Amino acid sequence: MGIKKIDKTPARLDFLQSFTGLVLAIFIMGHILFEASILISNEMMYRVTIMFEGYYFFGETYPGIISFLASAIFIIFILHAGLALRKFPASYKQYKTIKEHTKRMKHEDSSLWMIQVITGFIMFFIGSVHLYIMIAQPSNIGPFASSSRVVDELMGPLYFLLLLSVISHAFIGLYRLALKWGFMEGENTEISRKRFKALMKLMIAAYIIIGLASLAKYTYIGLTHDFSDGVKYKSETINVGEDK
Amino acid sequence: MSEIEAARTLKINILRFDPNDPNDFPHMQTFEIEESAGMTLYIVLNEIREHHDNALMFDFVCRAGICGSCSMLINGRPGLACRTLTSKMDTNITLAPLPLFELIKDLSIHTGNWMRGLNERLETWIHDKEHELNVDKLEEPMEPALADEIYELDRCIECGCCVAGCGTIQMRPDFVGAVGLNKIARYHLDPRDKRSDEEYYELIGDENGVFGCMTLLGCEDVCPKDLPLQSKIAYLRRMMLKVAL
Numbered sequence: 001m002g003i004k005k006i007d008k009t010p011a012r013l014d015f016l017q018s019f020t021g022l023v024l025a026i027f028i029m030g031h032i033l034f035e036a037s038i039l040i041s042n043e044m045m046y047r048v049t050i051m052f053e054g055y056y057f058f059g060e061t062y063p064g065i066i067s068f069l070a071s072a073i074f075i076i077f078i079l080h081a082g083l084a085l086r087k088f089p090a091s092y093k094q095y096k097t098i099k100e101h102t103k104r105m106k107h108e109d110s111s112l113w114m115i116q117v118i119t120g121f122i123m124f125f126i127g128s129v130h131l132y133i134m135i136a137q138p139s140n141i142g143p144f145a146s147s148s149r150v151v152d153e154l155m156g157p158l159y160f161l162l163l164l165s166v167i168s169h170a171f172i173g174l175y176r177l178a179l180k181w182g183f184m185e186g187e188n189t190e191i192s193r194k195r196f197k198a199l200m201k202l203m204i205a206a207y208i209i210i211g212l213a214s215l216a217k218y219t220y221i222g223l224t225h226d227f228s229d230g231v232k233y234k235s236e237t238i239n240v241g242e243d244k
Numbered sequence: 245m246s247e248i249e250a251a252r253t254l255k256i257n258i259l260r261f262d263p264n265d266p267n268d269f270p271h272m273q274t275f276e277i278e279e280s281a282g283m284t285l286y287i288v289l290n291e292i293r294e295h296h297d298n299a300l301m302f303d304f305v306c307r308a309g310i311c312g313s314c315s316m317l318i319n320g321r322p323g324l325a326c327r328t329l330t331s332k333m334d335t336n337i338t339l340a341p342l343p344l345f346e347l348i349k350d351l352s353i354h355t356g357n358w359m360r361g362l363n364e365r366l367e368t369w370i371h372d373k374e375h376e377l378n379v380d381k382l383e384e385p386m387e388p389a390l391a392d393e394i395y396e397l398d399r400c401i402e403c404g405c406c407v408a409g410c411g412t413i414q415m416r417p418d419f420v421g422a423v424g425l426n427k428i429a430r431y432h433l434d435p436r437d438k439r440s441d442e443e444y445y446e447l448i449g450d451e452n453g454v455f456g457c458m459t460l461l462g463c464e465d466v467c468p469k470d471l472p473l474q475s476k477i478a479y480l481r482r483m484m485l486k487v488a489l
Binding site for chain 1: 317320321409411414415416442445446449450451453455457458459460461462465472474475478479481482484485487488489
């Protein structure tokens with residue numbers, strides 16, 4: 001008796017949702033740290049920028065690389081959003097049910113999932129705005145250009161909301177991933193879960209502090225810098241571009 | 245009597261409703277009970293029925309957390325009345341029947357027919373085509389460690405707490421829930437069950453099965469038998485993915 005052919009798609013979709021989430025979470029962990037280079041100095045942030053533009057490989061900057069990377073992230077982002085959409089409440093009735101359930105249970109992990117849904121939904125919109133700008137204006141990244149975007153182009157409030165959403169979403173997501181797949185599960189799963197949760201909270205706090213500090217620095221530069229001769233940053237040591 | 249020894253008065257709020265009485269509607273009723281030493285909610289409910297209202301309905305059999313009958317929402321969380329000590333609670337206690345299951349009356353629900361449906365759906369019995377009819381054949385010996393592992397999962401009492409504690413199944417009643425996934429993990433461990441991984445995939449390899457689980461972990465945290473539900477669901481998820489790769 002032959003076995004009916006099984007439909008492998010549900011397993012693949014579930015794995016792909018986890019995998020795209022993992023990639024995006026790792027990306028964000030790097031992103032926030034690179035962007036925090038502004039806290040060290042303008043020069044440091046400039047060097048990080050031109051590193052991603054390929055300066056240290058080609059001796060020349062290619063902002064197109066940023067467009068390419070941002071496009072790749074955008075595709076993964078859309079894929080992840082589409083896959084995660086399967087888990088959203090699909091009707092008012094379902095929404096009401098899960099909301100009342102969470103309220104009644106007073107259960108932290110169930111409430112964390114609600115945060116995932118809400119922050120995920122918020123990022124459909126503000127995440128897309130941010131990603132599109134990075135694809136469209138890859139050369140406008142730098143200590144002055146980014147500060148000008150935060151202040152003069154009013155991206156500050158959007159970045160603030162995006163920072164809170166993306167950091168909570170990423171680390172709650174990583175915590176859930178570990179438990180979902182049994183990653184690094186110890187003999188006593190209760191202890192490993194407690195440790196993962198403590199790590200999650202620590203990382204959320206640390207990254208939000210780092211992110212807010214960077215945003216404050218960009219805002220400060222945006223408010224105080226004289227932009228009369230443009231937003232391009234002139235490095236004291238590295239000379240890139242036309243006047244070479 | 246010193247102040248510490250003075251008995252507390254418990255305020256027990258119970259959601260009451262008889263779905264078979266067309267004139268009845270769901271309402272809360274409060275009873276005041278004097279707390280006694282070592283009191284459980286099961287004893288409280290008996291007190292109420294004996295001294296306050298003999299029409300109050302709730303399920304019980306064993307009084308010892310083995311039969312799984314007295315599961316109910318205790319201050320919003322699923323739990324067993326017979327395993328809940330009042331001394332560990334506030335004096336204001338709210339009881340309601342578990343959601344999702346068919347309501348018989350007050351706190352009494354029909355978990356039995358729901359569980360039967362689940363067991364039929366997942367075919368939770370040993371499948372062995374070759375030896376189906378041979379009851380005289382000696383069973384193969386089993387390693388004690390494996391027998392223990394199977395026994396650990398067999399401790400499930402089908403009380404329904406994990407079902408009532410699961411946000412996923414509340415939203416999507418077709419989801420199999422932790423009780424079902426735990427049973428599949430149990431039969432998958434059992435060498436006497438000859439079902440292939442593909443056959444298990446047929447049962448739980450979709451969004452009503454293991455891939456529907458959103459890891460809210462309500463099941464793990466309310467299970468009165470402390471079954472390792474989170475790690476077993478993770479195990480099934482890995483196994484089912486392996487089948488599909």
